[in-house]
Amino acid sequence: MGREILTVAETVSNEKGVSREAIFEALEQALVAATKKKFYEGTNSEEAELRVEIDRKTGEYRTFRQWEVVADEDHEMPACQDAISDLDPSKCSIGDIRELEVESIEFGRIAAQIAKQVIVQKIREAERALIADAYMSKIGELIYGEVKKQTKDGYIIDLGDNAEGYLAREETIPKENLRPKQRLSAILYEVNREGRGAQLLLSRARPEMLKALIKKEVPEISEEIIEIKAATRQAGVRAKIAVKTNDHRIDPVGACIGMRGTRIQSVQQELNGERIDVVVWSDDPAQYIASALEPADVSGIVIDEDMRTADIIFATSEQLARAIGSQGQNVRLASELTGYKLDMMLEEDYHARQQNETQQYLDMFVTRLDIDENLAMALVEMGFTSLDEVAYVPAETFNEIDLDIETVELLQSRAKEVALADALKEQENIQEPSDELLNMEGVTKQIAYALASRGIVTIDDLADQATDDISDIEGLDSKLAGQLIMKARESWFN
Template sequence: MELGRDFIRALKQIEADKGLPLEVIISSIEAALVSAYKKYKGTNSNAEIELDSENGIIKIYEMMEVVDTVRNPAYEISLEEARSLGYDVDPGDIIKIEVSPRDFGRIAAQTARQVIMQRLKDAERQVIYNDFSAKIGEIVIGEPFKDEEGQVLIRIGSKVDAILPREERIPTETYRPGQRMKFYVLDVRKTSRGPRIVLSRSHPGLLKNLLEIEVPEIKEGVIEIKSIAREAGVRSKIAVTTLDPNVDPVGACIGARGSRIKAISDELAGERIDVIIWSSDPMTYIKNALSPAKVVKVEPRLDEDKAVNVYVRPDQLSLAIGKGGQNVRLAAKLTGWKIDIHVMEPDRLPTLQDLFEDIVKGELPKEWEIKE
């Protein structure tokens, strides 16, 4: 049976439009035609169909078992008939017999059309799944186009849709249709309706990837990101280090006049980003992590594992804690240590006010005591 070269040109057009390899399309059509042939025959025959992608010729074969006595003509052929057809076989062998059923071309076209389209759709979905599975942990660019029950639908390219769940949004951010944005590929799963691609704007991985884009030294491995703590859209802390004594890792991340870090902040709805030096010494690391607050002393707590008391001057207390406890919370998340902030009063000589308060309390110096 011949479909012709026009059919092959149509297949190649599908290949171009759908972005599917021609061999995937051919195998999908062959499987569809097998299904159509079985329906045409009215039996679950063991058929095999080959489609020549050069000239559009379809060959249909029935797989038959050679037997001495035929009991099921749909699957079996007698030894005598097989040998009369020119096959050198013995009982138990399987042979392929080419058949040319009357009117199958018309029936196949009617029956297989939907099956072919579904196979192509499945193959296209598989290509999308494979493509985005390889992109988990990377950045993609997309445009919001619909807010649906708390999750924003994102269009990536011309035909791939993904979702941005409420919990993966930046809380201070709005998503306008047509607005081009960067997203972190969080997860890709197969479903009956196609790949479910989940994106994020709040994941620390988005910040890490943006740093790699903006700071060549990170991409080249000169600077290493050790840890990231993030409260999306509000504030983040990043710990960096380098083995190159000639490189200032903090300065390189911030950029000239803050240009590099500002570009990242602008992409993340104005998120404030603190870059600090990582240290292998936990006490120094914790002290750095509380920047911009100036820490006087860090002491490990003996009664609790991975916990410290941090002492600051009174004027540094609010800075160390941060608005709503944000600074100390991010520092704890960044370092993996529990941090308790304490005020350290500066050493000073007693004032007249102190002496007066002691007198009122009855706490006089010994040399002032009245002896009888």
């Protein structure tokens, strides 16, 4: 019997290229399954815990039944649990595993059949692991293969060496028709190590595909003379890619386009004629945004870097329409490329909006600070937009509007009084957090009051939240927010 097991392990290991240890582990699992089937059939057969131990040198094996030692109140499965009160507490403790050697099943026809099934599964798992290891370092790279077959939702791509990739239909370029045995390229964007589902996930529609194709055609990128900073696509229609040169003598756009457009045309051909705009990247947001909106001519840009927004101003409707593009395509891609929300407008619309905002600030200062329009206008022209700004800037800031020190002190004192009154009024509207929320483990006073300001006053209120609802609170991140929510939900289960 031992020699037979050794023979099986040696034969399968040599034929399938799987380690002997993996085969022995599979055989042990198979013998456990067969032993349960023969000796423990009945209501408790699935609950019985067994362990088989094969001697790696002789092939002989022994079988053990196991019981976990648990507290009396947790003793719910006698088939695989022992209550601590039934045992000698000097010899064991809760959490220990008690073993008793039992009769071993013969390695006969049934055991061999189960072993075969387990081994086949082990071999599949080992093959998946080998493929995953081989392709993990290739994520983001171009992969070449041949269409093997079409499924309901995508295509199976033969990559050679027993490896297959999966190209989902939504990851293809719209309107492209792939046929069996057709050669193609795609980028590998994920390796799935789980036992189920497609393992190597491919895409032809993601921006990484564009980056990989440009890198292939432009050797200066591999040589690090030119750097790809960002890319975005509407697959099959239009794309934008931002590049930067590390050598001022090299034009990054010209290098990517190539002599007479040969380089960019090769990429377009691979992407079914997708139009590609090559943009010069700049660390100056205004210049970068203007480049991203080409071929439109921008008259002016007003940027809010904190909010990541920009007002883009155009002299004519024609330039505005060109910047927006067909169905908003150009401005949408420019926004994705730069990371800024772009608000497009004509000069007259921008000036009208500016006048409206100026009037709002002017009215606020006149009404809230009880000052004349000339002084209020001077504050607006200096760039003040709130009472807090007036109240807490250094006094010398007002030197440019030629105010004496007494007037400055009176102005700031009045602004502080109004700002403080506003703050107190706002505070009155904030609910107090409950004692149970304040005393909850992991909740600081700052977090508790921040939660209360959003109407989350009790632990039950917190339990009703989703992680994304509160993870933006200062002092919280997604991990801590999730832990606090689960802690709050403990009462549901208790």
